[in-house]
Amino acid sequence: MHTIAAVMKRELKAYFSTPVAYVLLFVFLFFASFLTFRGRYFEVRQADLRIFFDMLPMLFIFLAPAIGMRLWSEERKTGTIELLFSMPVTVKQAVIGKYLAAWIFIGVALLLTFPLVITTNYLGNPDNFVIFTGYLGAFLLSGCYLVISIFCSSITSSQVISFIVSVMVCSIFVFADYPSMLNVLQTFLPAAMVEAVENMSFVVHFESIRRGVLEFRDISFYLLFITGWIAATCLMINERREA
C-alpha cells in the first residue's frame, strides 16, 4: 500500500508539473461544455445532464489515451523504468500506482465540470441523485478507457504509437453495441456470440448506471474489466522489462 501510494503521488506530481495536464484539462472542459450547450441542452427543455453524459463516451476516446499514453512509454524511453525497478517496487505496485494516479486525474477533470451541474440546478429542478450516479458511472467508465491506455502504453516506448493504438482499441469497445457493427457480426457469428460482443460495450453498462440504476452486473463488469487489463499490463511489463 505504502509503495503504491508513493508511486501514485509521484505520477500525480509529474502530471501537474508539466503544462500537458493543464492543456488536457482545458481541452476537455472546453469540449465538454461546448458540446453540451451546443447540443440540445436548451432545446429539450428538461433540467438534466443527459446531453453531457451522452457525449462523454466519445470524448473519453481521446482524453483517456492522452492521459495514459505517457505512463509506461515515457519510462521506457528515458530508461527510468530501470531506475524504478532497481528500487524495492514490484511490477504490480508500480502498475496500480500509475493507474490510480491517471484515474484520479480523470476524476479531477470530471469534477471540474461542476458548473454544468450548477447551471442545471439554476435552470430547473433536476434529479441530483441521477446526476450523481451519472458522474459515478462516468468515473467507472473512464477507468475502463484508462486501463486500455495503460496497457497500450506498456507495449511500446513511443507515446504516439501508444496513443493511436489505445484510441483504436477504445473505439472497438465503445462501438461494440452499434447496430451497424452488430449487423455485420450477425452475418457470420451465432446469436450468443453477437450478444456477448454487445455486452462488452462500455456504453451498454454506462447507460443503466447513469439512469440511476446501480446494478451489480454493471459494476462488476467494470471492476472485472479493469482488473483483467491491469493483470495483462503487469504481464507485459514483466515480459518486456528485459527488452
Added chain:
Amino acid sequence: MINVKNLSKRFGPIIAVDDVSFQIKKGDVLGFIGPNGAGKTTTMRMLACLIQPDGGTALVNGFNIVEKPLQVRYSIGYMPENTPLYGEMTTLSFLNFVCDVRRVSKKKRDEEIERVVGICSLHSVRHQTIETLSKGYKKRVGLAQALVSDPPVLILDEPTDGLDPNQKRDVRDMITSMAKNKAIIVSTHILEELEATCNRSIVISRGSIVADSTPAEFRETGGGSIDRYFENITRGEN
C-alpha cells in the same frame, strides 16, 4: 556480502554472461572492467534483480536474487548506466520519492536527505528541476538516490562516465570514503580509475571472467602498465 555462483544469461543466440562466479566481502570495492559488450552491465543488472538469470544464482546480503528480489533491492543502492532520472522533478522531490519507496520513516526523512545531499554536494541544486541540471550534477543525483537509506551494497554502473576530471575525482573520493562499511561494485573502462578506487578487480570479456586480482598485480603482470595487461588479456583471445 555478495556471493555469485555460476551466473549465466543469454539473449537469444548471444551468451551475454557465461558461468560467472565471485565473492565480495564488506569493505571491498570491486572494479568491473572489460571491453564494451563484455557483460558487465548484464551481470550488474542481474544482481539488482532487473533481469532474471538463465542459470546459476547469487546471494546479496544473504538474500537470493531469484527468490527474494524485493529484499535484495532493499539491500542494494543501484545506479544505472547513463543515470536515467525523472527529469520533471526537483532534486528534493525526487529524493523524497526515493525515501518513500525505500521506507525511510517521516521522522528520519529530513536527516536522511540532508545526509545524502551532503555526501553528494547537492545543496545548491536542491530546488532545481533535474532536467535542467548539468551532467555532473545529474550523476550526483543518481548517486544520491542510490545512497538513500544507507544500503549495505552499492552497484554503480559507470559512475564517472562523461564527467570532467574534477568531477571524476570527486566521485572516486566519494566511493573511497564510503568503502569501509559497504560492499561496492563499480564498472568502468577507465583503467586508472581501478587503481584509484578499487582494492580488487575482475576483468570480464565476452561474458566470462578472465582475471580476478588486484589492480597492483595487474600492473605488475603487464610489465608496469595496466593498459598493456588489459590489452593482452582481452585481445589475446581473438
